[in-house]
Amino acid sequence: MPEQLIVLIGREGASTNILFQALDAHYEVHVIHEEPPATRKLLRWRVKQVGPFRLAGQMLFQIGIALPMGRLSAGRRRAILKQVGALDLPPPPEKVSRTASVNSPDLLEQLKALAPSLVVINGTRILTAHTLRAIGIPVLNVHAGITPKYRGVHGGYWALVNKDAAHCGVTVHVVDAGIDTGGILHQALIHPSPKDNFTTYPALQLVAGSKLLVQAVQEVLDGRYQVIKPTTTDRRWYHPTLWGYIWFRLSRKVR
Numbered sequence: 001m002p003e004q005l006i007v008l009i010g011r012e013g014a015s016t017n018i019l020f021q022a023l024d025a026h027y028e029v030h031v032i033h034e035e036p037p038a039t040r041k042l043l044r045w046r047v048k049q050v051g052p053f054r055l056a057g058q059m060l061f062q063i064g065i066a067l068p069m070g071r072l073s074a075g076r077r078r079a080i081l082k083q084v085g086a087l088d089l090p091p092p093p094e095k096v097s098r099t100a101s102v103n104s105p106d107l108l109e110q111l112k113a114l115a116p117s118l119v120v121i122n123g124t125r126i127l128t129a130h131t132l133r134a135i136g137i138p139v140l141n142v143h144a145g146i147t148p149k150y151r152g153v154h155g156g157y158w159a160l161v162n163k164d165a166a167h168c169g170v171t172v173h174v175v176d177a178g179i180d181t182g183g184i185l186h187q188a189l190i191h192p193s194p195k196d197n198f199t200t201y202p203a204l205q206l207v208a209g210s211k212l213l214v215q216a217v218q219e220v221l222d223g224r225y226q227v228i229k230p231t232t233t234d235r236r237w238y239h240p241t242l243w244g245y246i247w248f249r250l251s252r253k254v255r
Contacts, residue, residue, distance in 0.1 A: 010122030057241025
């Protein structure tokens with residue numbers, strides 16, 4: 001294998017494709033697609049996290065708002081990618097393998113065989129402390145929010161809801177066993193236009209984050225990266241509920 005192979009572990013889809021294309025322009029990259037968890041298991045986990053009432057509201061939001069909004073905003077997302085030359089093209093089959101879970105023995109066996117210099121994750125399950133120790137090399141993540149203030153999901157949206165444009169952005173960080181608590185390598189702000197909404201903020205974050213990721217990867221490979229360790233963990237943000245989204249849309253004009 002090449003001396004400096006990058007392994008990108010992520011769910012199959014547009015965001016993993018975009019990160020692959022950004023990295024593949026500079027490095028040798030292998031992609032490992034992690035299978036999503038079973039729906040029933042995922043729902044049980046989310047009930048434990050937020051409770052049944054809030055989960056019901058989140059699901060109603062996804063079905064009633066996010067899905068139709070995403071279809072209507074497909075053109076805007078394409079325009080965001082085109083503006084910066086980002087590519088949503090899947091990696092060639094010879095550069096792809098699969099694993100059931102990022103925390104499985106199979107994943108560790110694949111990494112041992114590939115012997116990468118660096119691992120990047122995207123939208124995977126939370127890596128356990130055991131997995132991180134077993135990987136034994138730096139693991140990076142592009143987080144859709146400014147940490148530590150906006151850990152969890154939809155950090156750009158929640159920053160706008162809180163009228164906190166100074167923290168509406170994206171973070172590239174070193175992964176630890178916490179949830180978006182790892183050392184910060186780079187951060188950038190995004191500036192949504194009136195054309196943007198809940199389903200296009202992540203596209204703005206992804207194109208900004210992919211550039212930061214390429215920079216961070218080179219710094220890690222060169223051994224010249226600097227880590228800013230968060231001094232707090234702040235709160236963790238979750239998916240909005242249907243009623244929460246409607247309230248903030250009406251009261252704070254956040255789409």
